[in-house]
Amino acid sequence: MKEINWKTKFEPFKIKMTEPVAVTTYAQRLEALKKAFYNPFNIPAEKVTIDFLTDSGTGAMSQTQWGAMMSGDESYAGAKSFYRLRDVITLITGCKYVIPVHQGRAAERILMGVIASTKPAQTIVSNAHFDTTRANVEANKMEALDIPVKEAYEFGKAAPFKGNIDIAKLKKVIKERGAKNISLVIMTVTNNTMGGQPASMANIRETSAICKAAGIPMFLDCARFAENACFIKQREKGYANKTPLQIAQEMFSYAQGAWMSSKKDALVNMGGFLAFREDTTWTQKSREALILGEGFLNYGGMSGRDMEALASGLIEGLDENYLNYRLESTRYLGEGLLKAGVPIINPPGGHAVYIDVKKFLPDFKQENFPAQSLVCHMYKMGGIRTVEIGTLMFGKRDAKGKWMAADMELVRLAIPRRVYTKSHFDYVIEVMAHIAKNKKDIKGIAVSWAPQALAHFSAKLREVK
Ligand SMILES: Cc1ncc(COP(=O)(O)O)c(C=O)c1O
Structure with a gap:
């Protein structure tokens, strides 16, 4: 008999304790986004279905x-x-x-x-x-x-x-x-x-x-x-x-x-x-x-x-089965997005997948914060919370207060450790494939108020008509 060493690439753990994720309607998400002034940092976590805001401190302990x-x-x-x-x-x-x-x-x-x-x-x-x-x-x-x-x-x-x-x-x-x-x-x-x-x-x-x-x-x-x-x-x-x-x-x-x-x-x-x-x-x-x-x-x-x-x-954290699963699951999400027509920083990193928004939305007006617009749209369409790495985060304004475009317009999907399963990733890929086919629905964003430093954390934003 030929021996096979199966490579465990996914979830080398069993789930002993669970935490509910929000299953919301479009109307509920729209309301939450409006109440948060189009800044997902202000959305209560219990209204988020998949939370890809950060991989920092959000993992599951064993x-x-x-x-x-x-x-x-x-x-x-x-x-x-x-x-x-x-x-x-x-x-x-x-x-x-x-x-x-x-x-x-x-x-x-x-x-x-x-x-x-x-x-x-x-x-x-x-x-x-x-x-x-x-x-x-x-x-x-x-x-x-x-x-x-x-x-x-x-x-x-x-x-x-x-x-x-x-x-x-x-x-x-x-x-x-x-x-x-x-x-x-x-x-x-x-x-x-x-x-x-x-x-x-x-x-x-x-x-x-x-x-x-x-x-x-x-x-x-x-x-x-x-x-x-x-x-x-x-x-x-x-x-x-x-x-x-x-x-x-x-x-x-x-x-x-x-x-x-x-x-x-x-x-x-x-x-x-x-x-x-x-x-x-x-x-x-x-x-x-x-x-x-x-x-x-x-x-x-x-x-x-x-x-x-x-x-x-x-x-x-140094266990090889865990690490293989970790890098494999990030790669799976990244390649799933690529197949769904969403360009990313390639290859995906270890802890996050970054969407290249300039490439994804080449005709989007720069003054309408393309990456932040996509962040809001991802929440609106699928309850997925991510973070903008672009003009809002780098936050540079000229002497008249006009926002100056950042070199990069990225959306980061940071993956908490041992929290989401392959079906959660499939859900995100499905939502993104829908967004990729309906890009015209993505609305631009304007700033209503922003502090001088670290604007992205607390800025109040609005949709552009
Ligand atoms: C590379 C790196 N250094 C330092 C820090 C800061 O660590 P902390 O958020 O625990 O203060 C972070 C947090 O994301 C990080 O990614």
Whole structure:
């Protein structure tokens, strides 16, 4: 008999607890959208059928994680839950000095504050800073410079590692500005800002070598390190027989430190950490900033039970069956959309599918916010909540207050972990196929009111007649 090893690509888990999703009528959705001023951030979650707003903190925990929470040690100092978490983080990252925080941006606030206090007016270079990372760099009066590879901007063209840093540009920046003016190089894995695309091991290794030669520390912003490791296993020569943990360990071995928004690949709803390989001035100052702003060294921004769930989630998030399912389900949604006539950033990333709205709606008037118009239409037609990455999000206005078109008009469908099944994805694909055939029904959007900063979160919008 020939043995068959079935590849489990979908849902390597059973469902033990359920949560209802809203099944709504067109009239109900229209009313909810109007009440929300055409801004889905204002729609109550219970009126959303499929919530693709974000993959951050929206995943489902396992029975192991819920079970571990019961043994959370809530001692203020020396909690065993902290030591368990520290040991798991050290196993994966090789970093012995662990600072627990409540979420990713707390780690960024601490680290960027420490860097700016030791060396003001510096440049921080990255394959692409995530919004909160950039905001924390700039809040500390430093410059955040993105140097992704050029393939990252070629949305329709597939390439395996669009999340890479541009090595030639990195060398040029170091030469032109001088290594002493660059405090840090950040490899964001996967590269969220550029479509959740992975960085290759070769690119991480080479970046590390260049930084080492120039005396610049390199850190990983590792919110989605496990998805990145799985992409390396699937796409990079020499890694097919390595485990995701072994690959992750190699990725981290090239860095002097890392921080994580654990709300992503660590499968928890809240949590994070900052970790250092050596006990340096940055490490010591970060400990001081932790106590000042988050909490004591052994819990920071988390309770003992949070640290238990996180320690378990970090291990589970590296499970190969889970990771195969995760990347496969994102790919399934992306390819389903492509087949339905919806152009996307190709190939799909790890955690999200991005619709290329400029290509989808080439004749849509730019001043009518094409991506936000599609976001609203997707809710109206199918109760699907997504987010605009375009003119509203980038929010630049001229001196007269007129909105200036952003370079990209994207709609992001971010996929919560272990939450939706294949039938939910099929439903989304069906709704999108209908939208693709009836594009003329999509109404433009105008801004009634918007705050000066971060407009997309709270802007009040209206439909254009
Ligand atoms: C790459 C990356 N870094 C940092 C953050 C910030 O983390 P948090 O939302 O936990 O503060 C995020 C959140 O989406 C992210 O994707």
